[in-house]
Amino acid sequence: MNLPPFEPRKARILVVEDTNMMRVMMLRHLSQAGYENIDSVEDGQQCLDYIAEKPIDLILLDIQMPVLNGYDTLKAIKADPKWKDIAVIMVTAVDNIESVAQCITDGADDYMPKLFNPILLTAKIDTSLELRHLRQAVAANA
Numbered sequence: 818m819n820l821p822p823f824e825p826r827k828a829r830i831l832v833v834e835d836t837n838m839m840r841v842m843m844l845r846h847l848s849q850a851g852y853e854n855i856d857s858v859e860d861g862q863q864c865l866d867y868i869a870e871k872p873i874d875l876i877l878l879d880i881q882m883p884v885l886n887g888y889d890t891l892k893a894i895k896a897d898p899k900w901k902d903i904a905v906i907m908v909t910a911v912d913n914i915e916s917v918a919q920c921i922t923d924g925a926d927d928y929m930p931k932l933f934n935p936i937l938l939t940a941k942i943d944t945s946l947e948l949r950h951l952r953q954a955v956a957a958n959a
Contacts, residue, residue, distance in 0.1 A: 825946045826850075828874040832857040833864040833890065834908070835882040839931060843877060843908070850939045861885030865893055873903055875946055878925075880909040880916065888919065895924035902952065904945040908933060 830852055834840040840857050847855045858864050862885040864876065876894070880887035887907060894900045907920045910931045917928045926945040929938055 829854040861890030875904040904949045
């Protein structure tokens with residue numbers, strides 16, 4: 818199988834975070850890490866509205882948000898055939914194994930605590946994007 822070149826820094830990334838300070842911090846880290854196509858919204862419903870209009874490769878998704886929480890947003894993304902291959906990393910203050918297990922069961926690619934290590938977050942983003950790219954290549958050649 819001949820794969821097209823993959824450039825994770827050109828991936829389209831959406832940060833879904835209701836806390837302004839955390840959203841700004843994540844956007845700043847992504848920009849400093851060299852990601853070129855990043856945007857943000859404040860809640861799960863805005864996320865669903867956004868991805869209905871624009872293609873996204875990866876979502877960094879908070880769990881505890883007003884309007885539509887991260888659990889329900891994740892379920893909606895993974896239930897829709899147009900969106901189910903979007904990589905989703907949960908980035909949240911919820912810190913218990915049941916929450917981690919629920920998110921992974923519901924289709925999240927990974928899980929990070931809100932007080933993230935920038936190097937680890939970048940590694941998780943790149944790995945999730947690479948896995949998405951490989952899954953798409955396999956599906957295209959099936």
